[in-house]
Amino acid sequence: MQxxxxxxxxxxxxxxxxxxxxLFAPVSIGNKTLLPADVxxxxxxxxxxxxxxxATEPHNPLLADLxxxxxxxxxxxxxxxxxxxxxxxxxxxxSGHPFLANGQHSALYPLTWIFFILPLxxxxxxxxxxxxxxxxxxxxSLGRTLNMRHHGAFVAGVGFQFSGFLVMSVVHxxxxxxxxxxxxxxxxxxxxxxxxxxxxxPRAMLPWAILGAIVLGIQALAGHAEITYFVLLVxxxxxxxxxxxxxxxxxxxxxxxxxxxxxxxxxxxxxxGVALGAIQLLS
Numbered sequence: 001m002q003x004x005x006x007x008x009x010x011x012x013x014x015x016x017x018x019x020x021x022x023l024f025a026p027v028s029i030g031n032k033t034l035l036p037a038d039v040x041x042x043x044x045x046x047x048x049x050x051x052x053x054x055a056t057e058p059h060n061p062l063l064a065d066l067x068x069x070x071x072x073x074x075x076x077x078x079x080x081x082x083x084x085x086x087x088x089x090x091x092x093x094x095s096g097h098p099f100l101a102n103g104q105h106s107a108l109y110p111l112t113w114i115f116f117i118l119p120l121x122x123x124x125x126x127x128x129x130x131x132x133x134x135x136x137x138x139x140x141s142l143g144r145t146l147n148m149r150h151h152g153a154f155v156a157g158v159g160f161q162f163s164g165f166l167v168m169s170v171v172h173x174x175x176x177x178x179x180x181x182x183x184x185x186x187x188x189x190x191x192x193x194x195x196x197x198x199x200x201x202p203r204a205m206l207p208w209a210i211l212g213a214i215v216l217g218i219q220a221l222a223g224h225a226e227i228t229y230f231v232l233l234v235x236x237x238x239x240x241x242x243x244x245x246x247x248x249x250x251x252x253x254x255x256x257x258x259x260x261x262x263x264x265x266x267x268x269x270x271x272x273g274v275a276l277g278a279i280q281l282l283s
Contacts, residue, residue, distance in 0.1 A: 009140075009144065010127060010154070012154045013140060015154070016136030017134070017136070017137060019132075019133065019158065020136075020207030021129055022141060024129050026090070027124070028129045032123040034066065035066055035084055036063040038059060039064045040067060041068060066124070066173075070093075070172075071124075073099075074105065074124075075120060076090055076092070076148040078115055087099045088100050088101075097189050103223040104281050105220065105223060109174075109221045110221070111131060112127075114126055115267055125198055127173055128173065128176065131176050131180055132176065133159045135179070136157035136158060137163070138157075138184040138254055139186050140157035140185040141192075145191060148151065160183060165179065166179060174222050174224040175227055177222035178228060179231075181219040181222075181231070182219075186238050188208055188215060189238055189242065190238075191241070192208040192262055192265045193243060194262075195208075206268075209265040209269040212273065213269045213272035214273070216269065216273025216276070217274075218276075219231060219272045219273075219277070220273065220276070220278075220280065221277055239266050243266075247259045
C-alpha cells in the first residue's frame with residue numbers, strides 16, 4: 001500500500017514537473033527566447049537598426065527588466081565563472097558596483113547552474129519551466145501533508161504553478177524562484193508542529209525543522225528579499241494558527257511536548273534557515 005502511494009506521488013510529481021512546457025515549450029525547447037530583446041530598440045544605439053529588424057514597436061515595453069538587468073547579470077556571472085573569478089565587483093556599470101552582494105542575480109541559488117550549461121537565451125526559458133514545475137510539486141507536497149487525496153493535491157499543484165502571480169512574474173526569475181517554495185515551507189511547519197513520523201521515528205520534530213531550514217535557506221538565496229519577507233510572514237501566521245489549535249485541543253499537561261517543543265523547533269527552523277541564506281549577505 002505504501003509503495004503504491006509512493007508511486008502515485010512520484011507520478012503526479014513528474015507530471016507537475018513537465019506541465020509548464022504547455023506554456024513555455026517555445027522558449028525552453030523551441031526556437032524562441034523569453035528575453036524581450038525587441039525592447040532594446042527603444043534606446044540608442046539600437047534605435048538606428050529598429051526599422052531593419054522590424055522592431056519599431058516592441059511587443060511589451062514594460063518587460064524591459066529581463067533584458068536590461070537579468071540578462072547582463074547572468075552573462076557577467078557566466079563570464080566570471082569561465083574566467084574562474086569570484087564576481088564580487090561589477091566594473092561595467094558607472095564606476096563599478098558590488099555584484100555578488102546584490103543578490104538579485106541569484107548567483108548562489110541552486111538552479112542557477114542551468115545558466116552555466118545552456119546558452120543564455122534558452123536558459124531563461126528552461127529555468128522558468130523547472131521552477132514552475134518545482135512550484136507545483138511544492139504545493140502538491142503541502143496538499144498531501146494536509147491529508148488531501150492524490151488527485152486533489154495534484155489539482156492544487158496545477159493551480160499554484162499556473163497561478164496568475166507566478167505566470168505573470170516569469171520576467172522576474174528571482175520572484176518566481178522565491179515564491180515557489182512557500183507551500184513546501186508551510187508543509188514543513190505543519191510536519192514540525194505535528195511531530196510527524198520520520199522514517200523509523202514515530203514522532204519526530206527536529207528532522208522536519210532542519211529540512212525546513214534547508215528549504216528556507218534555498219528560498220532566501222533566490223535573491224528577492226521582499227518575497228522572503230512575505231514568505232516569513234505567511235509562515236509565521238500559519239505556525240501561530242497551528243500552535244494555537246494544538247494548544248486548544250490538548251490538555252495543559254501536554255503543552256510542553258505538543259506546543260512548546262514544536263514552537264522551539266519552528267524557531268530553530270527560521271533561525272537556521274536565515275543563517276543559511278545569510279551567506280548571500282556576507283558575500
